[in-house]
Amino acid sequence: AQSVTQLGSHVSVSEGALVLLRCNYSSSVPPYLFWYVQYPNQGLQLLLKYTTGATLVKGINGFEAEFKKSETSFHLTKPSAHMSDAAEYFCAVSDLKQAGTALIFGKGTTLSVSS
Amino acid sequence: EAGVTQSPTHLIKTRGQQVTLRCSPISGHTSVYWYQQALGLGLQFLLWYDEGEERNRGNFPPRFSGRQFPNYSSELNVNALELEDSALYLCASIRGRSSYNEQFFGPGTRLTVL
Numbered sequence: 600a601q602s603v604t605q606l607g608s609h610v611s612v613s614e615g616a617l618v619l620l621r622c623n624y625s626s627s628v629p630p631y632l633f634w635y636v637q638y639p640n641q642g643l644q645l646l647l648k649y650t651t652g653a654t655l656v657k658g659i660n661g662f663e664a665e666f667k668k669s670e671t672s673f674h675l676t677k678p679s680a681h682m683s684d685a686a687e688y689f690c691a692v693s694d695l696k697q698a699g700t701a702l703i704f705g706k707g708t709t710l711s712v713s714s
Numbered sequence: 715e716a717g718v719t720q721s722p723t724h725l726i727k728t729r730g731q732q733v734t735l736r737c738s739p740i741s742g743h744t745s746v747y748w749y750q751q752a753l754g755l756g757l758q759f760l761l762w763y764d765e766g767e768e769r770n771r772g773n774f775p776p777r778f779s780g781r782q783f784p785n786y787s788s789e790l791n792v793n794a795l796e797l798e799d800s801a802l803y804l805c806a807s808i809r810g811r812s813s814y815n816e817q818f819f820g821p822g823t824r825l826t827v828l
Contacts (some may be wrong), residue, residue: 629813642718642819643757650814675828689757693814701747701759701770702817 601626603690605705614712618662618677620708622690625671631693632673634664638686640704646688651671660684686713716740718807718820725793726826735823739807746788747808747817748780752801762802763788764811773800800827802826 606621624630630648635643647658654666664675673690687709691702719738727733739746742808748760759772765780771778776794786807793797802824 633816635819640821641715642821643806644819645816648814648816693758701749701762701772702757703759704757706754706756 601630601692601703603622603692603703603705603707605688605690606670606705607708607710609709610611610680611654611671611711611713612680614682614714618675618680618684618710620675620688620690620710622664622673622705623671624673624690624692628665629668632664632666634662634673634675635659635689635692636686637689640698646675650713659701678714682714685710718805718818720803720823721744722803723825724826726751726828728828729797731794731795731827732791732793733795733825734804735792735803735805735825736787736818737790737805737807738787739805740818742807743807743809743818744786744809745808746782746786746796747806748788748790749806750774750801750803751822752798757804761790795827797827800825 602625604623608628628659633648634646637643646662647656649666662677687707689707690705721736734823745764749757751757762770766782780790781789802822805820808815
């Protein structure tokens with residue numbers, strides 16, 4: 600069965616610093632990959648996704664992620680953190696590319712940004 | 715375009731009671747997913763409804779059930795509530811069935827079981 604591991608339940612950075620949130624998945628077949636963000640008391644919002652094609656994916660709010668098949672990773676980065684980036688981030692995979700497959704989520708990483 | 719809506723926003727129940735949560739998908743979306751976000755457990759898939767039928771369910775007991783109406787809105791019912799059912803319940807809708815399509819999430823219903 601598919602699984603998603605997010606290294607670090609909590610990441611703290613200073614405003615303007617690089618943001619790096621790690622995500623590894625387990626699958627013998629490359630899945631579809633997603634990053635979602637959840638602000639307090641809100642639902643999840645899609646940041647970016649990888650399906651096929653270019654392995655470097657650009658998303659909203661200056662975030663990007665790179666799919667590395669050899670490392671089974673899909674790490675999320677942002678060159679310069681803003682205070683408004685403080686939120687919980689979830690990496691997710693869609694299994695087996697079958698219709699209606701539910702997302703399998705990692706346990707999330709809380710990003711704190713200090714001034 | 716209105717987003718996914720859920721009601722109620724908060725709910726407090728006692729053990730053994732029953733609860734119904736509601737979800738209205740984005741117009742034109744026919745598939746609805748339900749997820750449970752419990753503290754420390756992350757998001758867990760509960761149920762998937764498409765075109766009025768239950769198509770798939772996660773690893774949850776039968777006391778978690780639901781349905782989808784002809785207008786594609788959905789209900790999640792939880793019977794015989796247990797303390798560990800306390801969680802944020804999220805509904806998501808999707809256009810079509812493809813698993814690479816974006817799931818749009820509602821704000822959730824926070825259920826507290828005392």
